[in-house]
Amino acid sequence: MAGHSKFKNIMHRKGAQDAKRSRMFSKLAREITVAAKIGNADPAFNPRLRAVILTAKAASMPKDNIERALKKAEGNDGENYEEVRYEGFGPGGVSVIVEALTDNRNRTATDVRTAFSKNGGNVGSSGSVSHGFERMGQIVYPASAGSADAVFEAALDAGAEDVESDEDGHVIWTASDALHEVARALEKALGAPEGAKLAWRPKEWTVVDASAAASLMKMIDALEDSDDVQAVYGNHDVPDDVMAAL
Template sequence: MAGHSKWANIRHRKGAQDAKRGKIFTKVAKEITIAARNGGDPEMNPALRLALQKAKGVNMPNDNIQRAIKRGTGEIEGVSYEAVTYEGYAPGGIAVLVESLTDNKNRTVAEVRHIFSKRGGSLGESGCVAYMFDRKGIITINSDAASEDDVMMVALESGAEDVKNADGIFEVLTAATDFMAVRDAVEEAGIPIETANFSMVPATTIAIEDEKTASQVLNLMEALEDSDEVQDVYMNFDIDNELMERLDA
C-alpha cells in the first residue's frame, strides 16, 4: 500500500482538471447507465447510488443524470456498453491497468494501444499485471471536515482496513465487500465525504527516482485518462514529494 495516498491525490487533482473540461461527465454517464441496468432506484441499487454520488461530486447536471438512468433502464434508447480491461506497462516497468466501458471494442483497443506506443509504453496480454492489484474501496475526507480521531473511530469500527492522513486528506481503505457499510457509517456519523469509489490498489509499488521516467509515466497516465475510451487508469508507481514538486513546477 506504500504510495497509494500520493497516487490518490494525483488522481484527485487530475479529476478536478477533467471536470473543468467536461470529459468526466461522459465517463460518469456511462457508469450510471451500466448501474441502472439493475434498476433505477438508488435506494435499491447500491451501484447506482455510488455512481450518482460521483455525479454529484463533479456537479453533473441533473438532466444528464436522468438521461443516463433512463438509458440504463431502457426508458429511452441508448448505446450498449461493455466493460473491458486492458493491461500493459509504462516506462520503467510500471504496471498499468486500464478500465473501459465501450460500445466498440475494436475502436477502443486501437486507441489504447496507440496511446501506449506513442508514450513509451506497451500493451500486454490479459493477466500480465492484474495479479499485482487488489480491488478496494477508497473513501476520502477533507481533514478540515472532521478530526482524525473521529474518522479513525467510525471507519475502523465499521470495518475499514486502514485510515491514512496525507496532504490534508484522510483516506479510508476498505475491502470491496465492506465498502458500502463503511461509507454508510461515515455518512451516518455526519462526516462529509469528498469521494467514495472502488479502486484497483497495487499490492506493492515501484519507486521512480529520475525525472525523465517520472514525466513519461505521468504523461502516459494523463493521456489515458484524457481519452473518451477510458474510464479509469491504475498504476503501481511511487514518486517522492520532492520529485513531484519539480514536475508540478
C-alpha cells in the same frame, strides 16, 4: 513512506480530471447509465449505481445530468457498452490497470495501445499485472474531514480495513463487498466523501524517479483523454518533490 505521498498520486489524477470537467461528467453519466441498466434503476437497491451517483455529486455534477443519465437507462437508445480491462507496464516498470466502458472494442484497444506505446509503456496480456493488486472499496475524504486519528477511529468503527492519511486528505480502504455499508456509516460520522468506488489497490508500490514520472503522467493523461476509459490505476509512488515539479 517518508517523503512520499501515495494520496498525492491519487489526487494528481483527480486534479487532472477536474481540469477536464466536461469529459469527466460524460464518463460519470455513462457509468450511471450502465450501472442502472445492468442492475436496479433505484440506487437504494443498486450498490454500484449508489456509489457512482455519490461520486458524481462529490464532483459537483449537476442534478439534471444525473437524472438524464438515469432516464437514458430506461429507454432503448441503442447504446450498449461492455466493460473491458487492459493491463500493462508504464515507464519506470510501473504496473497499470485500465478500465473502460466501450461500444467499440477496436477503437478502445487502439486508443489504449497508442497511449502506452507513445509514452514508453506496453500493453500486456490479461492477468499480467492484476495479480499485484487487490480489488477493494476506496473512499476518499478531504483533510478537512478530521484529523488522522479521528478519521481512523471512524473508519475502524465503520468496518474499514485500512486508512491512509496525510496533510492532503484520507483514503479509506474496505473489503469490496463492504464498500457501501462502510460508506454509509462514514457518511453519518464524517459527512459526504469526495468519492466512493471499487478500485485496484497495489500490493506493493514502485518508486518512480523524475525521468520516468514525466512520461508516466503523460501516459496516464493520454489514457484518460480517451472517452472510453473510465479509470486508470497504477502502483506508482512518486516522491513529493518529483510530483510537485510535474
